[in-house]
Amino acid sequence: MKQISSRFSIAVHILSLVAVTPDPCTGDYLAGSVNTNPVIIRRITGMLKKAGLIDVRPGVGGATLRVSPDDITLLMVFKAVQAASEGELFHFHDNPNPDCPIGGNIEALLRAEMRAAQEAFEARLASVTLRKLLEGFKPHLGAELRVP
Amino acid sequence: MKQISSRFSIAVHILSLVAVTPDPCTGDYLAGSVNTNPVIIRRITGMLKKAGLIDVRPGVGGATLRVSPDDITLLMVFKAVQAASEGELFHFHDNPNPDCPIGGNIEALLRAEMRAAQEAFEARLASVTLRKLLEGFKPHLGAELRVP
DNA sequence: TTTAGTTGTAACCAATATGGTTATAACATA
């Protein structure tokens, strides 16, 4: 199966690092931590910026949080980073035969179940804020952690 | 975003049709209802067969349910049809830098959240049986419906 | 003003998954 793009985990990584770092984070710095190409980072920071989650300063460089870690949920990150396909997790097969007793009726019913499953998925992501996630770091980082 | 393969919706369509049809369903018949190529159908019935959900008779032809519609959940279908990638919905980015304060710690925490979201998703799919889905047809089909 | 470092994009590329198609072997029954 084709999995959900690693853009999501990278985006959470970026936001966590930006939240914890006192100074603005440059793309190259982020790329070093995530361990990927700076352009990948810029593509994702661009999406996060467009979603209003971060500020990125062109020219001088550096990204900073635009929203409090209390108000950023994993679902917001997920949506910010997906962008396409109407945000639908499932793909329904095209044009089932309407003359068939099932084909004509299954679509609405199954679609409703798919939507319900996606909603359960999204509700769980929505229940976790960036702050809550970062709390988990504290035991490891001690005083180093600096979340506004 | 890359969506979940339509194999899932096709598989549910197939199982519904097999459950409702008194006689064994041939691949060509199923292909006509789903509106796709018979080979696509055979690929999917092969997966459903391997998962123990249906019987398919080579040579003579025709698929029948091997398990009661009460005991087939959408999650079973989902898993039967995905097969690959360890059943993991999310893809975590590779090798975050362990020297970074976040990179070294984020993985386990975020992975746990991803797993929780996937579990919520799967729990919802597990709560719906094929029978329950087929109940929804009744108003439309009336006496035509024939579920064992 | 010039320079250096950065962000923002465009343009590719390789790898992979997907849905589709054709062809052929294996199979079971009349």
Added chain:
DNA sequence: TATGTTATAACCATATTGGTTACAACTAAA
């Protein structure tokens, strides 16, 4: 044996993804 079916291999076109190079635009400091 003949017929219709399933099983499977071998392709193909398309799309997404992660990666890369290249270059324009931008900002601040020298």
